[in-house]
Amino acid sequence: VDLAAVGIGAVQGAVFGNRMARERHIDLVGIASIGIATGVGGGMLRDLLLETQVAALGSNRYLATAVLAALVGMLFADLVNRMELAVVAIDAASLGIWAAVGTYKANGFGLGVVPSVFVGVIACTGGTIIRDLLLRTEVSVVRVGSFYSIAALGGSTTFLAVERLSDSATAAVAAILVTFGLRMLAYFFGWRTPRSRALPIPHGGAKDKHEDKGKDHRQQPPVTGTALACPSSRGYAGARKEACWMDARISLRVDGLVRDVIVDTRTSLLDLLREHLGVTGPKKGCDQGQCGACTVLLDGRRVNSCLALAVAYDGGEVATVSGLAALAQAQAGAHDGDGDRDGDRDSEAAAALHPLQRAFIRHDAFQCGYCTPGQLCSAVGMLAEVAAGWPSVVSADLCAPGPAALDEAEIRERMSGNLCRCGAYANIVLAIAEAAASSNSSSNAPGNAPANAPDGGGAREAVR
Amino acid sequence: VRPFDYTRAQDAESAIRLLERNPSAVFLGGGTNLVDLMRLGVTTPELVVDVARLPYDRVEPLPGGGLRIGATVRNSDLAADPAVRARYPVLAQALLAGASGQFRNLATTGGNLLQRTRCAYFQDVALPCNKRAPGSGCPARDGYHTNLAILGASPACVATHPSDMAVALAALDAVVQVEGPGGPRAVRLRDLHRLPGDDPSRDTVLDHGELITAVDLSPLPDGARSRYRKVRDRASFAFALVSVAAVVEVAGGVLQDVRIALGGVAHKPWRAERAEEVLRGAPPSEERFRQAAEAELAAAAPLRDNAFKVPLARNVMVRTLLDLAEDPAEGPADSQAGGPAGNGEAP
Numbered sequence: 001v002d003l004a005a006v007g008i009g010a011v012q013g014a015v016f017g018n019r020m021a022r023e024r025h026i027d028l029v030g031i032a033s034i035g036i037a038t039g040v041g042g043g044m045l046r047d048l049l050l051e052t053q054v055a056a057l058g059s060n061r062y063l064a065t066a067v068l069a070a071l072v073g074m075l076f077a078d079l080v081n082r083m084e085l086a087v088v089a090i091d092a093a094s095l096g097i098w099a100a101v102g103t104y105k106a107n108g109f110g111l112g113v114v115p116s117v118f119v120g121v122i123a124c125t126g127g128t129i130i131r132d133l134l135l136r137t138e139v140s141v142v143r144v145g146s147f148y149s150i151a152a153l154g155g156s157t158t159f160l161a162v163e164r165l166s167d168s169a170t171a172a173v174a175a176i177l178v179t180f181g182l183r184m185l186a187y188f189f190g191w192r193t194p195r196s197r198a199l200p201i202p203h204g205g206a207k208d209k210h211e212d213k214g215k216d217h218r219q220q221p222p223v224t225g226t227a228l229a230c231p232s233s234r235g236y237a238g239a240r241k242e243a244c245w246m247d248a249r250i251s252l253r254v255d256g257l258v259r260d261v262i263v264d265t266r267t268s269l270l271d272l273l274r275e276h277l278g279v280t281g282p283k284k285g286c287d288q289g290q291c292g293a294c295t296v297l298l299d300g301r302r303v304n305s306c307l308a309l310a311v312a313y314d315g316g317e318v319a320t321v322s323g324l325a326a327l328a329q330a331q332a333g334a335h336d337g338d339g340d341r342d343g344d345r346d347s348e349a350a351a352a353l354h355p356l357q358r359a360f361i362r363h364d365a366f367q368c369g370y371c372t373p374g375q376l377c378s379a380v381g382m383l384a385e386v387a388a389g390w391p392s393v394v395s396a397d398l399c400a401p402g403p404a405a406l407d408e409a410e411i412r413e414r415m416s417g418n419l420c421r422c423g424a425y426a427n428i429v430l431a432i433a434e435a436a437a438s439s440n441s442s443s444n445a446p447g448n449a450p451a452n453a454p455d456g457g458g459a460r461e462a463v464r
Numbered sequence: 465v466r467p468f469d470y471t472r473a474q475d476a477e478s479a480i481r482l483l484e485r486n487p488s489a490v491f492l493g494g495g496t497n498l499v500d501l502m503r504l505g506v507t508t509p510e511l512v513v514d515v516a517r518l519p520y521d522r523v524e525p526l527p528g529g530g531l532r533i534g535a536t537v538r539n540s541d542l543a544a545d546p547a548v549r550a551r552y553p554v555l556a557q558a559l560l561a562g563a564s565g566q567f568r569n570l571a572t573t574g575g576n577l578l579q580r581t582r583c584a585y586f587q588d589v590a591l592p593c594n595k596r597a598p599g600s601g602c603p604a605r606d607g608y609h610t611n612l613a614i615l616g617a618s619p620a621c622v623a624t625h626p627s628d629m630a631v632a633l634a635a636l637d638a639v640v641q642v643e644g645p646g647g648p649r650a651v652r653l654r655d656l657h658r659l660p661g662d663d664p665s666r667d668t669v670l671d672h673g674e675l676i677t678a679v680d681l682s683p684l685p686d687g688a689r690s691r692y693r694k695v696r697d698r699a700s701f702a703f704a705l706v707s708v709a710a711v712v713e714v715a716g717g718v719l720q721d722v723r724i725a726l727g728g729v730a731h732k733p734w735r736a737e738r739a740e741e742v743l744r745g746a747p748p749s750e751e752r753f754r755q756a757a758e759a760e761l762a763a764a765a766p767l768r769d770n771a772f773k774v775p776l777a778r779n780v781m782v783r784t785l786l787d788l789a790e791d792p793a794e795g796p797a798d799s800q801a802g803g804p805a806g807n808g809e810a811p
Contacts, residue, residue: 246467265470265512268499288500289567301540301569307499308570311470312492312514382565390544393560393700398549416700417564 006039007069008094013038014073015080035070037130045126092183096176098124099155120156147186155179250314255323270294270305281321281373292418295374302381321373324354356435363431367422406436472514483673484645493575505589529683535574535676554690558632561694574676581623594620595664614764616730621664631727635709644674657732688713693784704728706777712788736760748789757781
């Protein structure tokens with residue numbers, strides 16, 4: 001049981017570390033270290049607090065298990081990410097084990113009730129604290145979050161209460177059940193610990209004394225400025241899990257990778273990509289939708305990521321300029337009739353370029369390049385719109401069946417949401433026209449055609 | 465941006481209840497305007513209730529031949545809808561003339577109607593604005609007002625409503641379906657937006673907590689033709705200086721049905737009722753169209769720098785009506801919406 005708990009912790013740590021592996025340049029040693037931290041870190045802290053022999057150092061098995069489990073977790077990170085519920089459940093069970101063992105041990109050393117519970121909770125959360133410190137990411141247990149330490153607290157307390165009435169084994173089972181139950185209920189019902197907040201203390205008395213000292217009290221921010229009154233989550237009938245809190249945990253697939261992240265609700269999709277995930281393909285030009293440099297494909301459609309609140313697109317699929325090649329590859333694969341995307345193909349795609357990217361290079365369709373990622377994503381989205389038969393305001397016949405003929409006027413109108421300060425428009429138009437013509441001649445309707453296209457896309461005769 | 469709570473509404477009732485309970489809560493659609501306004505500090509909600517995923521994302525036929533447009537239908541989907549393109553071209557053209565492809569993929573029907581003015585003073589929290597901060601004054605009258613109102617303005621506010629879609633819907637006599645704390649109600653689109661009067665802070669007649677769920681279109685008479693013509697400072701991706709949405713039915717040599725709405729000239733989509741009166745039952749002619757336009761614009765009260773909108777609006781109205789009144793078999797003389805045709809005689 002001990003070893004299983006260590007292994008589960010290490011796998012979790014490795015999966016977590018793997019999500020940041022790319023931008024933090026984490027190597028194999030790093031993954032192993034995180035595995036040790038999350039696998040045995042909590043127990044080590046517990047034993048150090050109790051000033052006893054650290055259990056993990058008592059045999060060869062613990063450290064080896066942690067490292068091995070971490071490597072397994074790293075290799076199968078994608079698989080683990082997909083089994084979210086199972087992972088949460090297993091994790092909740094191991095949380096219960098840590099709570100029970102930690103509290104038992106502390107109590108056995110003659111510690112009082114409160115210190116024993118404290119040690120039990122530290123045994124549960126210590127691993128993730130060390131992990132977050134190692135990764136220099138925000139320490140998750142101090143943030144409004146997943147009810148993790150509260151579940152551990154419940155388990156530890158239960159252990160002591162039940163042990164009074166019966167024996168340690170029964171108490172351990174009860175502690176594990178309570179911890180597991182609390183954590184799972186929190187998961188399903190989105191229970192959150194309340195945010196910190198300050199009491200709004202009136203400023204009146206002090207104000208009179210300091211009058212006429214050149215200080216404008218009206219500009220004093222209200223004490224409650226960032227700790228807004230927030231009704232309890234029970235008040236939000238029919239609302240979603242993340243209701244009410246200004247931080248939200250969201251999950252997005254970005255260029256094929258699942259990314260889980262806690263964001264402030266104010267974060268735009270653009271800032272999430274650039275500042276939180278290190279995906280810097282989309283550029284910030286105007287930050288108000290006027291320039292198009294931030295254009296990405298969101299669920300297959302081009303949008304200004306600066307105007308999309310990240311939290312509103314939880315569960316969405318984002319393709320940035322970095323994912324266009326893989327997108328083209330996937331579409332080509334789908335057209336060959338074999339839709340499966342194995343690892344080889346993915347790495348091939350990463351090295352290759354989207355046909356539009358090649359056309360941009362061939363036509364020298366950029367100067368400084370700042371607008372180019374947005375131009376490319378916008379053009380890919382635009383060509384899908386054309387393939388779906390969407391007209392533009394310059395289309396002669398609004399009701400013409402099938403894709404519009406993409407002449408220069410059409411391309412300029414449809415791309416008007418993307419500005420180029422260098423004025424590379426002439427070549428951008430040429431590059432798009434060429435890419436459109438070549439995709440037409442291979443009767444290649446984009447697989448990500450907008451959802452309710454008038455006639456669902458599909459192959460049709462070349463227009464030009 | 466001030467911190468705010470976010471929740472994704474599961475159904476209209478819970479969304480409405482959330483707003484009812486919190487005077488500082490707002491609905492979020494596509495966010496193309498609201499997110500910008502929050503960033504500018506113009507709108508500072510405590511709670512953002514995301515209604516974009518509510519199940520109002522379809523365009524459905526209504527009994528009797530009309531069309532019901534769900535409030536969360538994205539502008540791009542609505543413009544591409546085969547029924548809209550075939551039967552209400554004025555609406556498809558207006559949508560396609562609005563913003564950019566990226567915007568249209570985000571923007572919703574309901575959100576489009578409820579977008580705020582782009583008046584520079586409204587958007588700058590460092591400056592006075594009666595719409596944003598009631599009673600603080602209106603610098604636009606003596607300041608930058610090239611793109612502001614010439615009709616229906618008040619001393620308190622000369623803002624224009626920026627939507628293209630709403631102008632087409634006004635000409636189509638659309639009806640807005642609203643759910644709210646007091647139950648459902650229907651509002652004619654032409655009555656949805658207010659004139660500024662002495663309370664420009666309110667754009668529409670909707671109360672806090674009322675949620676647009678759909679826009680209904682009644683069928684147009686057989687033989688009716690419609691189009692949208694927009695004039696702007698550049699060829700694409702700009703707000704209208706002046707736009708015209710018109711529906712015309714010529715039968716027996718006279719104008720049976722004529723409905724005209726102007727954009728870019730007022731605090732709301734401006735239904736040109738005086739012009740319609742002049743035209744109804746009359747034989748179509750350029751002279752008559754000019755008289756009608758002039759009758760409508762007699763009430764115009766332009767400011768120092770936007771008097772150009774008066775002849776511009778007149779010319780765009782005449783040109784649009786001429787296009788619609790001519791025999792469709794002969795084909796339109798000018799297939800480009802907007803463009804210099806309307807500018808020709810502007811001083």
